[in-house]
Amino acid sequence: MITLKNDDPEVWRAIQDEIERQKNTIDLIASENTCSIAVQEAQGSSMTNKYAEGYAGRRWYAGCGNVDTVERLAVERAKQIFGAEHANVQPHAGSQANMAVCFSVLKPGDRMLGMDLSHGGHLTHGFKKNFSGMMYEITHYGVKKDTGYIDYDELRNIALKTKPHIIIAGASAYPRILDFPRFRKIADEVGAYFMADIAHIAGLIAGGAHPSPVPYADFVTTTTHKTLRGPRGGLILCKSKYAKKIDSVVFPGIQGGPFMHVIAAKAVAFKEAMTEEFKQCQHQTVKNARAMAQEFVKRGYNIVSGGTDNHLFLIDLRNKGITGKEAQLSLEAADIILNRNTIPFDEMGASANEPNGIRIGTPTITSRGMKEADAVKIADCIDKILSQPHDMQTKEAVRKTIRDLCSQYPLYKENACQTSK
C-alpha cells in the first residue's frame, strides 16, 4: 500500500494497525471470518469506479462489459454452489437482501413470524426499531426453556393463530440444525411464504456441513462475509418464478448502482467455496465449535442447548458471577475477541446492552488452520480469564499463549484451511 502510505498516512496507519490486530488476536466472533487475499484484491480493485445500474446485458450506463463478466460469474457460481434456480448478487448486505424479499411479497401491515431476537433471531426478523418491525405486524417464536432447541410446536401454534404472510427461519445466535422441511410444512399449512435467512450458516451449507433450505424455501437470503468467507455483502436465492420480482425490488426498488468491486470479490469467494479445501474447512469449523463447547461443559459452564451442531455456541454466564460485557472486555484485554450476547430467558439481564451471555464462533480460527486441540487450548485460556478477570498475571500468561497460537497459525498462509493463493 505504498501509494496510500504516501497520500494518506493516517488511514494507512489505521489499516496497518488493523492488519496487525487481526494477525495477533484470536477472533471468536461468530459472524466474522478471514477472506482470502484474492477476495481482498478483487474488492480493492478498479471495479469500484463503475456505475452499472441494471443487470448484466441490461445496463443503463455504457462501458459495462467487464463488470457484466464478473456479475455473470458470481450469479452462475452462486446458483451452482447452492443448487438454486435464480441468484441476485447485488444486495449490499444481508439486511438489504432481507428487505428485498419483504418488499417483493409483503405490503405494509402484513404479518411476519420470525425468531425472537433474544432467542437468537436477527434485527431484520421483526425488531421494533428495524424496518421489519416498523412496517409489519410481528409475532415471534423461540426456543424451549428446558432444551434450548426451537419449539416447533409453539411455532406451528403461533402460525395457526396469527396466519403470517411470511415465516422466517434463520438466526444470528442459534447453535442447532434448522429443520427446514418442518418450516416448509408449517408455512404450507397456513399459506405463508417461507424465507430462510442463512447468513450465519451459508458456508456450512455450501460445504455440506448443514442441510440446505434451497429445496424447501421460496427465498433464501444470506450475507457473503460470515462462514461463506467472502467480501462483506448480501445474496438472494429464489425459485425462477420469483426472479423478476426480486431483481426489480433490489434495483430499482431499494438500491441504485451495485458495488461491482464487491460483486467481483463475491465471484472469487464463490469459486473458492466450490473447492474440497473449503468443504473440509466447513466441517472442521463445526468440529472445532463442538470440541470447544464440550470443553466448557466439562469445566462447569452452562452452554445454551448443551452444545452445538454448527459454527457457534452460547455460554450462559449467570452461574459465573460475571456479565457478558465484563467477560467481553476482560477477554479483549487478553487478545481474545468475542461478543456479549443475549441468552434465552435471561430475566437477570439488566437490558439488551447488559446480557449475561457470550457468543463464541469458530470460523476465523478454522480458516487459520486450527483444529480441535487448539480450540480446547483457547477454551482453557477463556476459562482462566473468566475465573480471574482482574488478575494481571493470568492476563499476561494468556496473552502469551494467544501470541504463540497466532504465530503458529498465521492469518494468511499456504495450506491453511483458508486459501491465500
Ligand code: PLP
Ligand atoms: N441475517 C442474519 C441471520 C444475520 O446474522 C445478519 C448479520 O449479522 C444479517 C441478516 C444482516 O447482515 P448485514 O449485517 O450484512 O446487514
